[in-house]
Amino acid sequence: MEENKDVTIYDIAEKLNLATSTISRALQDHPTISKKTIKKVKEMSEKMGYVPNTLAAGLRGNKTKTIGVLIPTITQPFLSSLISGIEITAQKSGYQVIIMQSHDSYEEEVNLTKSLYSNRVSGVISSLAMETRDTSHFDQFTANNIPLVFVDRVPKEYNTFRVIIDNYAAGYKATKHLIEQGCKRIAHITAGAEFGNLYNERKRGYLEALKDFGLETDESLIINLKKVTYEEGVKASNHLFDLKTKPDGIFASGDIIAVSAVQTAKKRGFKVPDDVAVIGFNNDPISQIIDPNISTITHPAEKMGKASAEIILKNIKSPKKEDVREITFLNTEVLVRESSKKIP
Known part of the structure; x- marks a missing residue:
């Protein structure tokens, strides 16, 4: 199998239709080259995976x-x-x-x-x-x-x-489980759709399960975290327990958030799972250490x-x-x- 040759300044020059001398000077931020051209050359060199000759010489050959x-x-x-x-x-x-x-x-x-x-x-x-x-x-x-x-x-x-x-199916299963335990107001603590498909799909599964079992979606029960940390989970849990009509179930998109929800509930005087049932995600070791042990979704x-x-x-x-x-x-x-x- 033939290995790909290293990207050279000749390749970049051909791609941008510029002289190799221009490429070379641009990569060295030479004052005779405009900032616009330097920016263009560096962006292309990075995209093509160009490695400067001083390094490439020692790494040339097989990967x-x-x-x-x-x-x-x-x-x-x-x-x-x-x-x-x-x-x-x-x-x-x-x-x-x-x-x-x-x-x-x-x-x-x-x-x-x-x-x-x-x-x-x-x-x-x-x-x-x-x-x-x-x-x-x-x-x-x-x-x-x-x-x-x-x-x-x-x-x-x-x-x-x-x-x-299948994050959608996993989110659906977690929510369905809480519904089967008799929960009617199920909160979801997530990281927000802007952090990628993973959390968005879990949330989609949560919403679909509510719909399929005839439960209304309450936006006040959905909290998007800025960071998936214990501290952020505590803030989110306190917010939920401060609501006039509190949740009786919480689906957390990570076990560390589920742990924060359980411990916050206990500090606030709520019984888990009698007052609020909690399920996490990932089956992290911590889910079996705290009291009560946390229900979770396996993540292989x-x-x-x-x-x-x-x-x-x-x-x-x-x-x-x-x-x-x-x-x-x-x-x-x-x-x-x-x-x-x-x-x-």
């Missing part, structure tokens, strides 16, 4: 047997399990894994994609940062036939591989990691030249525990 993993953080249990699945599969095929954390920062994610490309990774698996809206910084991989897989937090539109669960993280790595390895061996868009749906289920079990 390393390395898969780059770019995720928001390794501290979330879901993402730790995801990494485990990736590593297990990669190592079996003789590949190493580089793990980088964006800490949910768009700027950091952009910088880390440059670093992964410079390190000549053979493929990239990424779960997007919460701040990310523009995903053009990933073009350097697809433009140079480096397999790219988005997992869990995926962009709404990007023509590459994706590994996700390790399987998703393995599936992502398998796609990368398959496409390293047999790269496809045509546009590819593959979505893998993985089943989820409701784990019923004490926090939502009203009916025996």
